[in-house]
Amino acid sequence: DTGVSQDPRHKITKRGQNVTFRCDPISEHNRLYWYRQTLGQGPEFLTYFQNEAQLEKSRLLSDRFSAERPKGSFSTLEIQRTEQGDSAMYLCASSLAGDRGSYFGPGTRLTVT
């Protein structure tokens, strides 16, 4: 499978715990995006990388959230001190700089209890 992959697909955690998600983009894609999607809503942009550089962060990305793409390939999204409001689907997408659309992974569904 050469699409975008995400791990884990599901995560249940207790409030206050830290969680980390991983995204592996399509191999030649230099841009990588994180989005958050709540039930019945469209995805909301969180942040994006071009190669290893994080170029934009949404105001939705509070200081409890951090994303990295250390070698310009896979990326991780960490949420510290999770809150119930963090429960959502976290989607990763990738593209080449000239692409019109982005290719999405299957998402990681986070449930904070």
Place this chain on the structure above:
Amino acid sequence: GESVGLHLPTLSVQEGDNSIINCAYSNSASDYFIWYKQESGKGPQFIIDIRSNMDKRQGQRVTVLLNKTVKHLSLQIAATQPGDSAVYFCAERRAAGNKLTFGGGTRVLVKP
């Protein structure tokens, strides 16, 4: 603020009929408008896009229409099939960074 929204949350359509999904947008600076399909438990899947300087684009069984005068976008699906049942999102792309802004989605239910 800038937003992309949809007129109808749910659309029921008979198998074989055509479907039309509508979307309004407010940001005239977007360079592309894109339709995505999202099935349950999956990430959004690219369907078709249209550049902001065009008014119509056709794909396989799908047509996207863009009316810049009234800032309206629509997706037409011809001969709707059960496999078309999903939530459809319109999204706008800003030239810088390919960042997408999505609307709230329309669920399409295909009746046999």
